[in-house]
Amino acid sequence: xxxxxxxxxxxxxxxxxxxxxxxxxxxxxxxxxxxxxxxxxxxxxxxxxxxxxxxxxxxxxxxxxxxxxxxxxxxxxxxxxxxxxxxxxxxxxxxxxxxxxxxxxxxxxxxxxxxxxxxxxxxxxxxxxxxxxxxxxxxxxxxxxxxxxxxxxxxxxxxxxxxxxxxxxxxxxxxxxxxxxxxxxxxxxxxxxxxxxxxxxxxxxxxxxxxxxxxxxxxxxxxxxxxxxxxxxxxxxxxxxxxxxxxxxxxxxxxxxxxxxxxxxxxxxxxxxxxxxxxxxxxxxxxxxxxxxxxxxxxxxxxxxxxxxxxxxxxxxxxxxxxxxxxxxxxxxxxxxxxxxxxxxxxxxxxxxxxxxxxxxxxxxxxxxxxxxxxxxxxxxxxxxxxxxxxxxxxxxxxxxxxxxxxxxxxxxxxxxxxxxxxxxxxxxxxxxxxxxxxxxxxxxxxxxxxxxxxxxxxxxxxxxxxxxxxxxxxxxxxxxxxxxxxxxxxxxxxxxxxxxxxxxxxxxxxxxxxxxxxxxxxxxxxxxxxxxxxxxxxxxxxxxxxxxxxxxxxxxxxxxxxxxxxxxxxxxxxxxxxxxxxxxxxxxxxxxxxxxxxxxxxxxxxxxxxxxxxxxxxxxxxxxxxxxxxxxxxxxxxxxxxxxxxxxxxxxxxxxxxxxxxxxxxxxxxxxxxxxxxxxxxxxxxxxxxxxxxxxxxxxxxxxxxxxxxxxxxxxxxxxxxxxxxxxxxxxxxxxxxxxxxxxxxxxxxxxxxxxxxxxxxxxxxxxxxxxxxxxxxxxxxxxxxxxxxxxxxxxxxxxxxxxxxxxxxxxxxxxxxxxxxxxxxxxxxxxxxxxxxxxxxxxxxxxxxxxxxxxxxxxxxxxxxxxxxxxxxxxxxxxxxxxxxxxxxxxxxxxxxxxxxxxxxxxxxxxxxxxxxxxxxxxxxxxxxxxxxxxxxxxx
Numbered sequence: 001x002x003x004x005x006x007x008x009x010x011x012x013x014x015x016x017x018x019x020x021x022x023x024x025x026x027x028x029x030x031x032x033x034x035x036x037x038x039x040x041x042x043x044x045x046x047x048x049x050x051x052x053x054x055x056x057x058x059x060x061x062x063x064x065x066x067x068x069x070x071x072x073x074x075x076x077x078x079x080x081x082x083x084x085x086x087x088x089x090x091x092x093x094x095x096x097x098x099x100x101x102x103x104x105x106x107x108x109x110x111x112x113x114x115x116x117x118x119x120x121x122x123x124x125x126x127x128x129x130x131x132x133x134x135x136x137x138x139x140x141x142x143x144x145x146x147x148x149x150x151x152x153x154x155x156x157x158x159x160x161x162x163x164x165x166x167x168x169x170x171x172x173x174x175x176x177x178x179x180x181x182x183x184x185x186x187x188x189x190x191x192x193x194x195x196x197x198x199x200x201x202x203x204x205x206x207x208x209x210x211x212x213x214x215x216x217x218x219x220x221x222x223x224x225x226x227x228x229x230x231x232x233x234x235x236x237x238x239x240x241x242x243x244x245x246x247x248x249x250x251x252x253x254x255x256x257x258x259x260x261x262x263x264x265x266x267x268x269x270x271x272x273x274x275x276x277x278x279x280x281x282x283x284x285x286x287x288x289x290x291x292x293x294x295x296x297x298x299x300x301x302x303x304x305x306x307x308x309x310x311x312x313x314x315x316x317x318x319x320x321x322x323x324x325x326x327x328x329x330x331x332x333x334x335x336x337x338x339x340x341x342x343x344x345x346x347x348x349x350x351x352x353x354x355x356x357x358x359x360x361x362x363x364x365x366x367x368x369x370x371x372x373x374x375x376x377x378x379x380x381x382x383x384x385x386x387x388x389x390x391x392x393x394x395x396x397x398x399x400x401x402x403x404x405x406x407x408x409x410x411x412x413x414x415x416x417x418x419x420x421x422x423x424x425x426x427x428x429x430x431x432x433x434x435x436x437x438x439x440x441x442x443x444x445x446x447x448x449x450x451x452x453x454x455x456x457x458x459x460x461x462x463x464x465x466x467x468x469x470x471x472x473x474x475x476x477x478x479x480x481x482x483x484x485x486x487x488x489x490x491x492x493x494x495x496x497x498x499x500x501x502x503x504x505x506x507x508x509x510x511x512x513x514x515x516x517x518x519x520x521x522x523x524x525x526x527x528x529x530x531x532x533x534x535x536x537x538x539x540x541x542x543x544x545x546x547x548x549x550x551x552x553x554x555x556x557x558x559x560x561x562x563x564x565x566x567x568x569x570x571x572x573x574x575x576x577x578x579x580x581x582x583x584x585x586x587x588x589x590x591x592x593x594x595x596x597x598x599x600x601x602x603x604x605x606x607x608x609x610x611x612x613x614x615x616x617x618x619x620x621x622x623x624x625x626x627x628x629x630x631x632x633x634x635x636x637x638x639x640x641x642x643x644x645x646x647x648x649x650x651x652x653x654x655x656x657x658x659x660x661x662x663x664x665x666x667x668x669x670x671x672x673x674x675x676x677x678x679x680x681x682x683x684x685x686x687x688x689x690x691x692x693x694x695x696x697x698x699x700x701x702x703x704x705x706x707x708x709x710x711x712x713x714x715x716x717x718x719x720x721x722x723x724x725x726x727x728x729x730x731x732x733x734x735x736x737x738x739x740x741x742x743x744x745x746x747x748x749x750x751x752x753x754x755x756x757x758x759x760x761x762x763x764x765x766x767x768x769x770x771x772x773x774x775x776x777x778x779x780x781x782x783x784x785x786x787x788x789x790x791x792x793x794x795x796x797x798x799x800x801x802x803x804x805x806x807x808x809x810x811x812x813x814x815x816x817x818x819x820x821x822x823x824x825x826x827x828x829x830x831x832x833x834x835x836x837x838x839x840x841x842x843x844x845x846x847x848x849x850x851x852x853x854x855x856x857x858x859x860x861x862x863x864x865x866x867x868x869x870x871x872x873x874x875x876x877x878x879x880x881x882x883x884x885x886x887x888x889x890x891x892x893x894x895x896x897x898x899x900x901x902x903x904x905x906x907x908x909x910x911x912x913x914x915x916x917x918x919x920x921x922x923x924x925x926x927x928x929x930x931x932x933x934x935x936x937x938x939x940x941x942x
Contacts, residue, residue, distance in 0.1 A: 110151060618650070
């Protein structure tokens with residue numbers, strides 16, 4: 001038996017003894033341990049049941065590992081056998097106790113002696129390791145086995161650099177591969193390897209005496225992405241290490257166990273708690289009084305800071321723990337190989353704060369003993385494990401503990417319906433209460449019995465973590481494709497699972513629910529789905545008669561009719577639907593009508609202005625769609641104050657507030673098509689005008705009249721002005737209102753018989769666009785004594801240019817005997833006026849235009865020249881020899897000659913100068929004594 005040398009460790013004498021002892025116990029403990037009675041933990045009742053006792057010949061013997069729960073709800077475990085006639089097995093036990101051998105190892109080609117538990121992969125199969133056959137010298141293997149028992153050896157170790165005799169199980173990785181560990185290897189301290197169903201084995205780490213050795217458990221992946229694990233030996237002390245492994249393969253020893261107080265020989269795999277720390281056990285060196293070989297429970301931070309939470313006392317707590325689990329209730333659970341009240345091992349729980357409780361001590365008669373490999377919490381809250389000895393045949397067995405109150409199941413799943421028809425969908429919702437490491441957050445789906453199509457429930461499932469509740473959860477909506485009763489499972493970390501059962505009945509009758517299609521509108525995007533019920537999806541849609549309107553198409557997979565129709569009209573089609581029922585497709589048809597009409601449009605989007613205080617009415621127009629139309633102001637919009645909208649689309653009323661307004665109007669046609677438009681309407685304020693009132697004359701005598709004139713000026717851009725002006729004298733109306741024409745309004749007043757000042761006013765009104773207003777007043781003076789006055793008749797004197805015309809000037813109220821002088825004021829050029837003497841207060845005025853001038857006389861300069869010429873000539877002669885005066889004489893001669901030439905020109909001709917045509921105002925003034933009065937007439941020259 002050359003391989004027996006591998007049972008000892010190269011790290012330290014102490015761990016040599018521990019390791020060898022562990023292996024020997026796994027082989028022979030069944031024969032050495034006896035069963036004992038039930039023990040009850042204080043405050044919590046515990047019922048232990050031996051679910052199955054191994055017989056050896058038919059179902060193998062001596063389990064050396066704990067169990068896991070698969071996605072089918074079954075508990076899976078392994079036996080090591082007896083090394084001679086029994087080479088171990090993979091088995092499963094139902095929660096009801098039904099035992100089944102999944103696979104029995106033959107010992108040679110398929111290896112032998114599985115010391116470790118199996119792990120369920122993302123594909124639903126189970127993966128594990130064998131230690132090898134000591135008799136035939138095999139070095140162990142990695143295997144895959146289906147739930148139905150078909151085994152595949154993925155790798156056989158050769159005992160060289162790849163390692164040998166793996167005792168650890170496998171850790172599931174996110175890509176579906178696994179990490180595992182071996183003994184041996186290049187340095188003799190073991191290896192850490194990776195492998196998958198279709199991925200070759202690769203050595204990731206070769207341990208040495210410094211970074212660890214004799215590794216009997218794989219690492220787990222923490223939530224920081226790194227992997228954390230322990231080695232059973234090695235390190236600088238030889239008592240084991242706590243290490244970190246990065247995803248790229250760099251290993252760092254974070255803590256080396258000292259072997260006293262902190263324990264020695266740590267076992268795993270570790271558990272990551274909700275606090276982010278890692279929890280594990282050591283098998284020895286707990287320093288309990290009288291014996292220091294019984295183990296500890298420790299907490300380790302990711303940085304490698306250790307806290308010893310519990311030291312095992314074999315008399316009360318058991319001794320040599322091998323692994324921990326984190327229950328759904330947040331407590332740590334585990335078992336020990338020995339010790340306790342009956343020295344056969346115990347089941348315990350401990351809080352994360354270190355409060356330890358012994359739940360159960362294994363008894364003697366009929367009970368299993370020597371549990372190895374730790375526990376697993378099942379989906380019903382019970383704790384399961386395997387005893388390496390005891391049981392009905394003293395060959396070990398499977399046990400379970402029912403706690404009351406029971407801890408919450410660590411993994412839970414539920415379905416939105418327990419019974420559905422084929423073709424219907426269900427939503428599966430799941431959660432994991434203890435998934436605080438990335439390893440435990442690897443959750444995969446399974447279906448039992450597995451149909452040919454998983455219908456969306458297979459492989460890895462996506463989850464999310466709620467930091468408040470500490471729960472990792474997810475959901476999926478699936479559509480079963482075959483009738484039957486199915487168990488839908490979810491497995492997290494490859495070791496703990498939950499299931500829910502759904503009964504899938506036959507398919508409901510395939511029915512086309514849609515019996516009419518909504519109206520489509522030209523040049524408007526259209527989409528509607530033909531609804532179907534019953535049958536088995538997916539469905540196939542087709543048109544077997546008729547055609548869709550131009551621009552529309554039918555999606556044969558979804559039943560959606562969509563597109564943009566281009567031409568109005570009616571279409572009749574026959575739609576056929578076929579389902580996907582594997583046992584026989586169903587087909588149904590229906591006739592549908594689809595009308596395409598013009599798109600409804602609200603046409604009146606520009607409204608004429610309204611005027612405040614003025615009645616307004618405007619008909620809104622719509623086009624397209626199907627008449628009649630119904631109009632309404634959209635919710636949230638407001639019409640201008642004073643206006644309302646009728647259902648027939650008449651916007652009317654009398655606006656009361658000026659300003660711009662924007663509002664939305666929705667029109668709906670007879671086919672319930674709607675169109676909304678934003679309309680703008682400006683309410684204009686009343687126009688304010690200005691006016692100037694004048695009187696002519698502004699002073700009269702009693703018995704006289706005057707003319708009141710108001711000139712009205714509206715702002716630029718105002719509408720054409722209407723209305724009237726009412727003149728008043730001291731608040732009394734002067735006749736009827738006068739209509740406004742061009743903006744100038746005049747009124748000749750009645751005779752005023754009372755003297756004194758009179759206030760003349762003008763009030764404008766009568767046009768709805770313009771504000772009624774009174775203009776500034778004018779004061780008329782009425783004298784008691786008749787005032788002097790003159791008048792020109794006619795008031796417009798028309799004269800031909802170059803001619804003359806006459807007018808009569810009448811003197812009024814001049815005292816008898818008064819000498820009166822008449823005169824015209826400023827006249828146009830070349831215009832004159834003359835007056836005849838006043839007779840009987842009357843004079844005739846003659847207006848003359850144009851003037852003739854003529855002259856035949858010589859110019860006086862010729863006379864002057866004739867008188868001066870002899871003297872100038874004499875002066876020039878007497879000075880002719882004086883050179884300095886030469887130019888003076890010449891200049892005088894030139895001047896004399898020029899005068900003679902100019903003065904000797906011929907006689908001038910007669911010239912007539914005209915005033916020119918035009919209209920002007922001329923003032924005539926009569927002056928008598930110290931008084932003067934004036935009037936004006938209009939001179940028109942043509």
